[in-house]
Amino acid sequence: MQVFVFLTRRLIFAIILMLGVSAAIFFLINAIGNPIELMMAETPGMTGEVIERMKSYYGLDQPPLTRYLLWLGRLLHLDFGTSIVYNQPVGSLILTWGWQTLKIQVPAILIALAIAILFGVTAARRQHSRSDFAVMGTALLGQSLPAFFLGILLIFVFSYTLDWLPSYGAYSTRNPLGGSPTLDALWHMVLPVAMLTFFNTATLTLLMRSNMVDVLKSDFIAAMRASGIPERRVIYVHALRAAFIPMLTYLGLLIGLMLGTAPVTESVFTWPGLGSLYVAAIHQLDYPVIMGASAVIAFMLICTTLLTDVIYVLIDPRISLE
Amino acid sequence: MAETAIAPVPEPRQRTSRKPLLSVDGLVKSYPLNRRGLFRQKVTGEIRAVNDISFSLDEGETLSIVGESGCGKTTAARSILHLVPPSSGTIRLGDTDVCATFSRDRRPEVLALRRQMQYVFQDPYLSLNPRWSVRQILSEPLRVHGLVPPAQWDGAVEALLERVGLPAEHADRYPHEFSGGQRQRIGIARALAVEPRLLICDEPVSSLDVSVRAQILNLLAELQEELKLSYLYISHDLSSVRFLSNRIAVMYLGNLVEIGEVDEIFARPGHHYTAALISAIPVPDPARQKPRDAISGEIPSVVKRPSGCVFHTRCPAALPICSRQVPPLAAPDGAHAFACHNPR
Structure with missing residues (x-):
């Protein structure tokens, strides 16, 4: 019984920690900048329409908090999203x-x-x-x-x-x-x-x-x-x-x-x-x-x-x- | 030294026989003193923790070794058990040459010897493996010596616990769940597990509360009676020594300075150091305060041992000869032996 209580307490603590870490990861990387805009700098021929389509394809048109919750939700299903460079699921990479x-x-x-x-x-x-x-x-x-x-x-x-x-x-x-x-x-x-x-x-x-x-x-x-x-x-x-x-x-x-x-x-x-x-x-x-x-x-x-x-x-x- | 100045103690215990069980002759334990050079160490001298001591212990007898901290009493005890190998000297237990047996290192012989003498440690907090239950602690010696078939270990463990006055139901507890006195009982039970003849008790009560000390001392006295044990009891607490021993050996700076019957030594200490130790025993009655033969100065360093009599630097009755010549351990009246040029 005592062991069970101990394990539960530790597990709850680990989950809270994991949530904190995931938020830190997401918002820190988000703070680097919008990847589409960075790509745009390298590919000058991109038009406004293409940019909008890419943004919605990667879900970047949503506000950050929504995107975080979406990412977290998919993470729980072991879905890490798709790599921009390899165009493969991140999980299998x-x-x-x-x-x-x-x-x-x-x-x-x-x-x-x-x-x-x-x-x-x-x-x-x-x-x-x-x-x-x-x-x-x-x-x-x-x-x-x-x-x-x-x-x-x-x-x-x-x-x-x-x-x-x-x-x-x-x-x-x-x-x-x-x-x-x-x-x-x-x-x-x-x-x-x-x-x-x-x-x-x-x-x-x-x-x-x-x-x-x-x-x-x-x-x-x-x-x-x-x-x-x-x-x-x-x-x-x-x-x-x-x-x-x-x-x-x-x-x-x-x-x-x-x-x-x-x-x-x-x-x-x-x-x-x-x-x-x-x-x-x-x-x-x-x-x-x-x-x-x-x-x-x-x-x-x-x-x-x-x-x-x-x-x-x-x-x-x-x-x-x- | 007036007899009345000492706290009342029980009648002296009679020795049951005169057959020597343990005899120690010329025991020396020295440690090299190194000075580290740039590339190699140089042995510049040695520290003599135990300097040429000899004594014997009869079957069923208690001999106490007393002295201040650092006088070599623990080292002497540990050398006898070969926990630290002695540098020289001979130790005999019954008919067995202890040093020769350990250096031959034949398993059955070593085990047979280990079985006969056991050690009770000073600190029951440190001497019990904190991660083992009492059952594991007490069955390990049974396993090693193969004295009892495994099926009977549980029964043996419970019998041991009851013998030292602990409830058998506590066998599955861990050391940290016991009080200091209870832990020391477990330490004693562990020593008794192999049915030894000699128990070397290294200050078994000095780390315990005063209220618990008497219980452990009584337990030791009872066990001696029941199991016909011999004790080598090491202590700096002279009241417990007087309660438990037949004879006393006094050590100072690695030397044996006086040895004899307990009452003889308390009544007529021959060596000035012994007298000072006895006068330092606290009297539990403020109305009967006594003058103390205080000795001045500090214990000299074991690295630079005084010449002649090791005690002459602090002795109130030192003569010029004391710093030149080592006094022999002699018994002038045949009663007890001491090493002094100018005895009291």
């Missing part, structure tokens, strides 16, 4: 391009998590040792390097100099690697995934290490050792479980922001993902795409935050549901 983004982001988060647990725990067990300093130094470097810089460095070394890996795109236009499209796709994924993994790993490792250092110092871990629980089990089951809880917040944020951070990576590697779609839409003022993609990114973030809260309550009995 987001799905196709979004899939490409997930293809590099999800593996990067999973690999980063595995590395962070391994190195974070090792460093924490040997606090102040050389391996601890090596891990921390690398992680700090990862946190402070600008993302695009490492991307360019990777391209320079592995594509330009060594010519081992492709520098752009998600697949070869002709002659896929080894004649296999799957292998070819994986081959193209290596560099973008490597770059994303490096950045995700940095913060995750530092978090893992500091949480683990605290947990390993606590008396309940000493109590487990004193009761004869094997050291491996103490570290990798009990201490890890306790140290992992604060990581969930960051992990939730990472998953939620997956689409939001995509533009940088995808620009560096010319990856045909949601980030590239988003950046192109901004340049071309393809406002249905900008609004649809923004709404999806916000929705993802709100959902993962909600999910993180729920997981927290499920795994930590101390967190009150009040």
